[in-house]
Amino acid sequence: MAKRIDVSGLHVYYGDFLAVEDVSMTIEPRSVTAFIGSSGCGKSTFLRTLNRMHEVTPGARVQGKVMLDDQDIYAPDVDPVAVRREIGMVFQRPNPFPTMSIYDNVIAGAKLNNKRLSKSEADDLVERSLRGANLWDEVKDRLGKPGAGLSGGQQQRLCIARAIAVEPAVLLMDEPCSALDPISTLAIEDLISKLKESYTIVIVTHNMQQAARVSDVTAFFNLAGTGKPGKLIEMGETNKIFTKPEKKETENYITGRFG
Amino acid sequence: MISKEDSPTTTRAPEGGARVPKGKRRAGDVIFAGGAQGSGILILAILAGVAAFLVIQSFDSLMANTANFFTTSEWDPNVREEPAFGVAALAFGTVLAAAIALLIATPVAIGIALFIVYYAPRRVAAVLGYVVDLLAAIPSVVYGLWGIGWLVVELGPFYQILEEYLGFIPLFAGPISTTGRTMLSAGIVLAVMILPIITAMSRDVFQQVPQAHREAALALGATRWEMIRMAVIPFGRPGIIGGAMLGLGRALGETMAVAMILSPSLVISWFLLQSGNQTIAAHIALQYPEATGYGVSALIAAGLVLFAITLVVNMAARFVVSRRKEFS
Secondary structure, eight states: OOOOEEEEEEEEEETTEEEEEEEEEEEOTTSEEEEEOOTTSSHHHHHHHTTTGGGGSTTEEEEEEEEETTEETTSTTOOHHHHHHHEEEEOSSOOOOTTSBHHHHHHHHHHHHOTTOOHHHHHHHHHHHHHHTTOHHHHTTOTTSBGGGSOHHHHHHHHHHHHHTTOOSEEEEESTTTTSOHHHHHHHHHHHHHHTTTSEEEEEOSOHHHHHHHOSEEEEEEESSTTSOEEEEEEEEHHHHHHSOSSHHHHHHHTTSOO | OOOGGGOHHHHHSOTTSSOOOOOOOOHHHHHHHHHHHHHHHHHHHHHHHHHHHHHHHHHHHHHHOOSOTTTOOOEEOOSSSSOEEOOHHHHHHHHHHHHHHHHHHHHHHHHHHHIIIIISOHHHHHHHHHHHHHHHHSOHHHHHHHIIIIIHHHHHHHHHHHHHHHTTSGGGOSSOOSSOOSHHHHHHHHHHHHHHHHHHHHHHHHHTSOHHHHHHHHHTTOOHHHHIIIIIHHHHHHHHHHHHHHHHHHHHHOOHHHHHHOOOBOOOOOOTTSSOBOOHHHHHHHHGGGOOTTHHHHHHHHHHHHHHHHHHHHHHHHHHHHHTGGGO
């Protein structure tokens, strides 16, 4: 299920503007990798290139290579739609479909892959996904109600349930807790530790404590200067990054001297 | 010394409860609020005035009518003794013409709006947007001229094909009208007329679909079409219905284009390719100059029916939209 991501020499451009420069990294399966760094350093941009979501932005393009196990996701014959079915994404703001019930939200993606989902299969999938997202007990009596009626934290877990219902290999999370209160954040963090048993998880966060709490590996991104592209400065075991970073820039950032 | 119970927050609300302390009333606020309120009342007054006028003015003829107003098709009110007239055929024709127009225009309009917002290159989209707005501004008499002068002629061969292959369906049964001045022609011209309104409204709602919802669909591995079906159309549904209702309103009330195209007869006929049928609005326009006796009053009664049809249709649409309100 979970797969390794191997990035080598990746540049991201918006038109002629180089936004992220020369990133190479390996993201291990069944682990949580956190991207930290100040705003605008390209970590979200880079994250979106891992499932080709950046292609939604006009003018955005990449150079370099991203391998998902032994599959090059930028190979000419690869359909971005297929890539996204394998690499799911959770966004900064919870975005359940407002016109759908909780139930329909969960199976929305699965229905795309399998048009002839029988009622009992769908029921199973909904329960399994909602249990997987630690949401089942809270919503099992109101599956027909609109997803937008849940609290922010519940909505975000609904979005996670929706993402894992497609059974992806990798789950990308773009600041999934930044719009949530501390209790809901805790619920999501618990969930992340559980999910990493079966998925490769990449999480972008502004919150260094969060990175320290949930991740096994941390990657620090920074800008070389204003108007310059973002870069991967250092990547390593979370413990090591937060106690004995190799680079001065990393140390400055995690000790709060800037950012 | 003030005790805790007597803290300033409790003294703020006197015995009346929720009375808010009065701020200074500024002249500008008062004038603006008054003006806005006045305008709001004015529109209600106009609506009530129109309704009252229709009811009062039609009263005479309805009382004198010797036939059942709702089930009769003949129109013979232009006498002083025993007028007999009914609105059955007219109401049927009105609804039929509008329904044909809506059935043709709505899917096309949604298609155009989706193309403008999600498929067309930016410059093409801008030009198309202008053209759509321009179409909406063309007076209906021009559409009418275009309809009789060009469309009914060009549609002739198409009608023959329809009759030949689909003639077994009563709607398309022959013999087809040689002039082409049929219900289907009127419906098609009306469809062209209401197309821009529905398109413009749909385009506006499609543009408002939040990026977050579109990305949610794409991130689940939806293709562009699946994204549109999953996130865009459900979100835009109330707007599409709203646009369709505006279009329907125009189609129900359209006078000139229909009066010019349709060769009228007061029968209830499902044969779209044969001449026949008439709409209320066109009938009023054509009959008014020659109305004598109870004629004018009877025409106003027909107008009242048109008014009621429009009201009912709009309320039904609102009901459809509000039924799923919690999901939007």
